[in-house]
Amino acid sequence: xxxxxxxxxxxxxxxxxxxxxxxxxxxxxxxxxxxxxxxxxxxxxxxxxxxxxxxxxxxxxxxxxxxxxxxxxxxxxxxxxxxxxxxxxxxxxxxxxxxxxxxxxxxxxxxxxxxxxxxxxxxxxxxxxxxxxxxxxxxxxxxxxxxxxxxxxxxxxxxxxxxxxxxxxxxxxxxxxxxxxxxxxxxxxxxxxxxxxxxxxxxxxxxxxxxxxxxxxxxxxxxxxxxxxxxxxxxxxxxxxxxxxxxxxxxxxxxxxxxxxxxxxxxxxxxxxxxxxxxxxxxxxxxxxxxxxxxxxxxxxxxxxxxxxxxxxxxxxxxxxxxxxxxxxxxxxxxxxxxxxxxxxxxxxxxxxxxxxxxxxxxxxxxxxxxxxxxxxxxxxxxxxxxxxxxxxxxxxxxxxxxxxxxxxxxxxxxxxxxxxxxxxxxxxxxxxxxxxxxxxxxxxxxxxxxxxxxxxxxxxxxxxxxxxxxxxxxxxxxxxxxxxxxxxxxxxxxxxxxxxx
Amino acid sequence: xxxxxxxxxxxxxxxxxxxxxxxxxxxxxxxxxxxxxxxxxxxxxxxxxxxxxxxxxxxxxxxxxxxxxxxxxxxxxxxxxxxxxxxxxxxxxxxxxxxxxxxxxxxxxxxxxxxxxxxxxxxxxxxxxxxxxxxxxxxx
Numbered sequence: 001x002x003x004x005x006x007x008x009x010x011x012x013x014x015x016x017x018x019x020x021x022x023x024x025x026x027x028x029x030x031x032x033x034x035x036x037x038x039x040x041x042x043x044x045x046x047x048x049x050x051x052x053x054x055x056x057x058x059x060x061x062x063x064x065x066x067x068x069x070x071x072x073x074x075x076x077x078x079x080x081x082x083x084x085x086x087x088x089x090x091x092x093x094x095x096x097x098x099x100x101x102x103x104x105x106x107x108x109x110x111x112x113x114x115x116x117x118x119x120x121x122x123x124x125x126x127x128x129x130x131x132x133x134x135x136x137x138x139x140x141x142x143x144x145x146x147x148x149x150x151x152x153x154x155x156x157x158x159x160x161x162x163x164x165x166x167x168x169x170x171x172x173x174x175x176x177x178x179x180x181x182x183x184x185x186x187x188x189x190x191x192x193x194x195x196x197x198x199x200x201x202x203x204x205x206x207x208x209x210x211x212x213x214x215x216x217x218x219x220x221x222x223x224x225x226x227x228x229x230x231x232x233x234x235x236x237x238x239x240x241x242x243x244x245x246x247x248x249x250x251x252x253x254x255x256x257x258x259x260x261x262x263x264x265x266x267x268x269x270x271x272x273x274x275x276x277x278x279x280x281x282x283x284x285x286x287x288x289x290x291x292x293x294x295x296x297x298x299x300x301x302x303x304x305x306x307x308x309x310x311x312x313x314x315x316x317x318x319x320x321x322x323x324x325x326x327x328x329x330x331x332x333x334x335x336x337x338x339x340x341x342x343x344x345x346x347x348x349x350x351x352x353x354x355x356x357x358x359x360x361x362x363x364x365x366x367x368x369x370x371x372x373x374x375x376x377x378x379x380x381x382x383x384x385x386x387x388x389x390x391x392x393x394x395x396x397x398x399x400x401x402x403x404x405x406x407x408x409x410x411x412x413x414x415x416x417x418x419x420x421x422x423x424x425x426x427x428x429x430x431x432x433x434x435x436x437x438x439x440x441x442x443x444x445x446x447x448x449x450x451x452x453x454x455x456x457x458x459x460x461x462x463x464x465x466x467x468x469x470x471x472x473x474x475x476x477x478x479x480x481x482x483x484x485x486x487x488x489x490x491x492x493x494x495x496x497x498x499x500x501x502x
Numbered sequence: 503x504x505x506x507x508x509x510x511x512x513x514x515x516x517x518x519x520x521x522x523x524x525x526x527x528x529x530x531x532x533x534x535x536x537x538x539x540x541x542x543x544x545x546x547x548x549x550x551x552x553x554x555x556x557x558x559x560x561x562x563x564x565x566x567x568x569x570x571x572x573x574x575x576x577x578x579x580x581x582x583x584x585x586x587x588x589x590x591x592x593x594x595x596x597x598x599x600x601x602x603x604x605x606x607x608x609x610x611x612x613x614x615x616x617x618x619x620x621x622x623x624x625x626x627x628x629x630x631x632x633x634x635x636x637x638x639x640x641x642x
Contacts, residue, residue, distance in 0.1 A: 166552055418579060453536075
C-alpha cells in the first residue's frame with residue numbers, strides 16, 4: 001500500500017502542467033536523437049546539461065531522464081528501417097532489418113514500440129519497489145564498502161563498454177586522475193592545475209563530456225563520410241491478432257531480463273538487449289525463425305533495452321553509484337541541482353524521487369504515441385543532411401560550455417578534450433569509462449582516505465567487512481576469469497597458427 | 503605504420519608519468535594519514551602497470567595499423583577556437599559566422615547559401631537563448 005500511496009504522491013507532482021511539458025520535451029528530444037546517427041543520449045545530455053540551470057530541479061531531471069529513455073525508443077527506428085544502429089540497438093538491426101527487407105517494417109516498428117512500452121512499465125514497477133529497499137541497504141554501507149562497490153563498478157563498466165578490461169580500466173584511471181585536478185578538499189593544496197586559475201575548481205564536467213562525446217563523435221562521422229539513404233518504403237502498422245499474440249511473451253521475457261541487468265553494475269541497455277535476444281533464441285516458440293526476421297527477435301530486445309534504461313536509475317538513486325556513463329552524467333545533473341543521490345535521497349527528496357518515477361510512466365505513454373502512430377513522421381528526420389547538422393551541434397557545444405561560467409576559456413578546454421576524444425577513438429580507447437572515472441574519482445579518493453584513516457592504514461579491513469569483502473571477492477573472480485579467458489584464447493590461437501603454416 | 507597497441511601503451515605510460523611525477527611534489531603522507539599526493543601516486547602507478555602490460559602485449563600480438571586524418575579534426579578544433587577568440591575580441595555574432603563557415607569546410611560539400619542559412623538560424627536560436635533563457639551571450 002505504501003508504494004501505491006507514494007506513486008499517487010509522485011503522480012500528483014509529475015502531472016503538473018510544467019512537469020508534463022518537460023517530460024514531453026525530454027521524450028521528443030530523446031526520440032529525435034535516438035533516430036539520428038552519430039548522436040546518443042550521452043552527448044545530448046551533456047549538451048543540454050548547462051541549459052538546465054535555468055529550469056526548476058524536478059523539471060530538468062524529468063527532462064534529462066526522458067531524453068535517456070526516449071533515445072532507447074528512437075534508436076530502434078533507425079536500426080529497423082535503415083540498419084543504422086546506436087550502441088543500444090545493434091540487435092534490432094538483425095531481425096528488424098530482415099523484417100524491413102520482407103516488407104514488414106510497420107509490424108517491426110509496432111513490435112518495438114509496444115514492447116518498449118511493456119518493458120518500461122515493468123521496469124517502473126521494479127524501480128518503485130526495489131529503490132527504497134536498496135536505499136535502506138545503502139545506509140549500512142561504510143567507506144570501505146563504497147570503495148569496493150565503486151571498484152566493482154569500474155571493473156564491470158570497463159569490460160562491458162569496451163570489451164577489453166585493460167583498455168576500459170586504463171580509461172577509468174585516466175578519468176580518475178582528471179577528476180583530481182583542482183583543489184584537494186582535505187588539505188587545500190592545488191593539484192595538477194599548472195598555475196592556471198580556472199583549473200582551481202577542477203576541470204568542468206561539461207568540457208570533458210562535450211569534448212570526448214559530442215565533438216569527437218562529430219569528427220568521427222566526418223572522417224567516415226557517412227551518407228544516409230532515407231527510408232521511403234510503405235508502413236502498415238497494425239498487426240493481426242496472431243502476430244500481436246507473439247509479441248507479448250517475448251516482451252515480458254525481455255522486460256524481466258532488462259530489469260535485472262539494468263540494476264547490476266556495468267549493466268544497462270547494451271548488454272540487456274544481447275541477453276534478451278539470446279533468451280529468445282533459446283526459449284521462444286518460434287526460435288527457428290529468429291535471425292530471419294522474427295517478431296520475437298525485435299520484441300524481446302526492445303523490451304529489455306527499455307527496461308534496463310529505467311532500472312539503471314536504481315543504483316544511482318538508492319546508493320548514489322552510477323552504473324554506466326549516462327547515469328554518471330545524470331548524477332552530475334542531480335549534483336548541479338544541489339541534490340546528492342544516495343540512500344538519503346528517497347527520504348529527503350521524496351517528492352523529486354517519486355515524481356521522477358511517475359514521470360517515467362507518463363513518458364512511456366508519450367513515447368508509445370510518438371513511436372507507434374507518429375513514427376512515419378519521424379522518418380523524415382533522416383532527410384536532414386549531416387552538413388547542416390554538425391555546425392549546429394558545434395554551436396550548441398560552444399553555447400553549452402560558455403553558459404556555465406560565462407567564461408570563453410572553457411571553450412578552449414572543450415576543444416582540447418574534443419581533440420583528446422578523437423585521439424582516444426583512433427587509438428581504440430572508449431571514452432565512456434573515462435566519464436565514470438572522472439565523476440567517481442574524487443568520491444573514490446574521499447572514501448579511500450576515510451576508510452584507511454578509520455582502519456589506521458590497514459588494508460585487511462577491506463577484506464574483513466562482509467559487504468566490501470564480498471564485492472572484492474567478486475572483483476577477484478572477474479580478474480581470474482579474464483586471465484583464464486586470455487590464456488585459453490592464446491592456446492586456441494597457437495594450434496590454428498601451426499596448422500596455417502605448411 | 504603505427505602499431506595501435508604499442509602506441510596505446512606508450513600513451514598510458516606518458517600520462518601516468520605526467521600525473522605520477524607531479525604528484526610526488528605534493529605531500530605523500532602514509533596510508534593512515536594520506537597526503538594530497540598519495541592517491542594520485544597510487545592511481546598513476548596502476549595506470550603505468552596497465553601501459554606496461556600493453557607494451558609487452560604488443561610484442562606478442564599481431565600489430566594493427568593506426569592512422570590519423572588531421573585535416574577534419576584540425577578544422578573542427580580551429581572553428582571552436584576561432585569562435586572563442588572572435589567572441590572575446592569582437593562579438594558572438596562574428597564567432598557564430600566563423601564557426602559555421604570554417605567547420606563546414608570539413609563536410610563533404612560546401613555551399614555559401616546553405617552556410618548563410620545555418621548562420622541565420624543559429625543566430626536566431628542564440629538570440630532566443632539570450633532573451634528567453636536569460637543566457638549571457640555577447641551577441642552584439
